[in-house]
Amino acid sequence: MAPAAGSDETPGEAAYRRIRADVVLGRLAPGRKLGLDGLRGTYGVAIGTLREALFRLATEGLVLAEGQRGFAVAPVSPEDFREVAELRLLLECHAVAASFAAGDLDWEGGVVAAHHKLATLERRLLAGEKADAAQWKRYDREFHQALIAACGSETLLETYAAAYDRFLRYQMVAVVFRGAAAAEQHAALLDCALARDAPRAQRILRDHVEGCVEHVVQAGTLAPFAPRPRVAAQAAPRRAGGGAR
Known part of the structure; x- marks a missing residue:
């Protein structure tokens, strides 16, 4: 945002x-x-x-x-969502490797704190409690940003933030919460960060992002926002006999 x-x-x-x-x-x-x-x-x-x-x-x-x-x-479509997801993954997977390699103890503390807020809200959602969607996604965003915060490139972080927001728009339009699967993947990403296991984190990220896309596409929640096809105007019917004489 x-x-x-x-x-x-x-x-x-x-x-x-x-x-x-x-x-x-x-x-x-x-x-x-x-x-x-x-x-x-x-x-x-x-x-x-x-x-x-x-x-x-x-x-x-x-x-x-x-x-x-x-x-x-801007309109939404499954095809565009997949393209946005691929851009996010390209940037986030690259940034994760750099961040895990350079992150210090302060960075670890930031990741743990961001995950704590996200996991607390996810537990409430899993328990059936109502939660503000904007707050939930803000915590989600903060956690993913914390993972890559030590990547060492402001340009990469700014580009990723823009790509993430385009991805986030789809999540907000579709009001998507995948439940325990997403929460477990977030917890696994935290473990990867603390262990500095970037290859595993990249695999989890791909499953995480692609799983969200397929969940939205299969649920059909983008359909109400799809552009309506234009209907060509019908020509006026001709009179029998070829018109006036």
Whole structure:
């Protein structure tokens, strides 16, 4: 998700951050048209500022710029979800190897603390308790970021964060919780981090991410957001006899 607001944040940055969070967390549904007049009332900034924020989000793949038709939230599809998942895995698996090799005791403590919060919330979900989806996914995000925090590359961390947010949007739209399987994989990733076992962690990560994708696709929860095919206009029926004489 977008970085937290700072004290010197401009109106344009604030609008970008708020719209981005609403897209990533599914509050702005896939395919929704983003009329500038309506957004101006919601986010309280000028149309020019909104347009700049939306163009910025378009470069991240979260919004579509449709030329003269304006803007819309990027659609979702199983094919795109799989591509986003592969990008996330490419970055995360590389970062995990670097992070496990360089992580120190402070890094280990960060991983343990992040997993503790995530595991506590997962236990509540498994017990049937209601939990805020945004908070649950925030803890999930924090844990995965903690695993790679020692990779030594700010560029890699920033690129991964953007890819993760595109993956997260699918999870929020589909409201997916895979139950014990996901919780067990998180616990196994913690064990890998403490043992510095990067190859095993990479295998678990692939099962973890691909399992989420297949769970969503098989459940069909993306179907309500799929773009509707355009129906060609039917030609007016011709009169018998070839028309007027």
